[in-house]
Amino acid sequence: MGMNGGKQQLPSCWQYQESPPTIQCLIEKALTRITKLDRKQLHLVGAGRTDAGVHAWGQVAHFITPFNYDCLESIHAALNGLLPSEIRVREISPACPEFHARFSTISKLYHYKIYNGLIMDPFQSRYAYHSGYKLNPVVMREAASYFVGRHDFTSFANVSHSDGLVNPVKEIFQFHVKEMDHVFQIEVEGTGFLYRQVALLIEIGREVLPPVVVREILAARNRRELAKFAMSAPPHGLCLMSVNYSDDILKAPAGCPASSFGRLQTASKCRLPFY
Known part of the structure; x- marks a missing residue:
């Protein structure tokens, strides 16, 4: 559909x-x-x-x-x-x-789009999150690599949201950050997706946090660890591309x-x- x-x-x-x-x-x-x-x-x-x-x-x-x-x-x-x-x-x-x-699902593929220009393209506004801060794709790719594999994502759970994580263990098969002119497209394939993965990646792209913080937050297995950082990734940038x-x-x-x-x-x- x-x-x-x-x-x-x-x-x-x-x-x-x-x-x-x-x-x-x-x-x-x-x-x-x-x-x-x-x-x-x-x-x-x-x-x-x-x-x-x-x-x-x-x-x-x-x-x-x-x-x-x-x-x-x-x-x-x-x-x-x-x-x-x-x-x-x-x-x-x-x-x-x-x-x-x-x-019967094996995996799902999600795309999250970020428009990284000073002035938001109005034709992208309903399908991409606008970040006026210049993002660094190199550190974002390094951070994304730490998500790949099988991990306990307890630290990324939001109990007030639909991702209450009855089973916090998920496997990420691929996590890519692609640049297309002013658009950053984050592509995630795995057994689950959490908004806060992208939110953290944006903060790292702004160079507010180092890439290695992904490993530290995953290892903590505690939502309070991620809650230390103020971040959000609005839903309209996300698209479920395929269910496999x-x-x-x-x-x-x-x-x-x-x-x-x-x-x-x-x-x-x-x-x-x-x-």
Whole structure:
């Protein structure tokens, strides 16, 4: 799915709430109209929660129906016809009974954009955080390298937020800092993502803190260690780019209809990559 949860838009991405309506709520309402099933029967499940203001080019969800579809293009067209322009279903595919949008996940890829110019580009303002301070990419890359690997991220937990970290141990497979003119793009692939990783990286890029502080904060395993530094990374710079699964779990059972990619614009258990 493609979901634009930016400022002045929908209040939250993947969490059911009717007033004001969240993205999940709007998708469920569209599905109930099309399938004539209630939300408890559909059991729509997303790959993970994303907060208000976050964008998602590659969110994935699944739902269940008691019947099969011969063709998925009609339901695909109907869904996009009922959804507001900020939400689009890019693909609908049949899935095996074992597939679970959340628990079958291997990794997720996130991008966080920082506009590092003196004057903010208005065309970037809804999708990038503006840092008027000149950032040092060399120290940011060094700091990012300390995140790679399997770590206990207790120090980065925010108990008042959605990242309460029931399991604080996460693995980061890659953590890159790329420069594109005035834009710094932070690319993180791993089993989890925490805003405060990026917030700390920004402070290091401003040369307020040394890169080695990442290792020290991780080793402390104490939220108070990170709380010593005032920092924030607003959600609108973040985008969930993709949710990754093994090839085996993505194989559809024999006899299922072909996936729909919106060329015209249906599944006992249907996998929806939402953008």
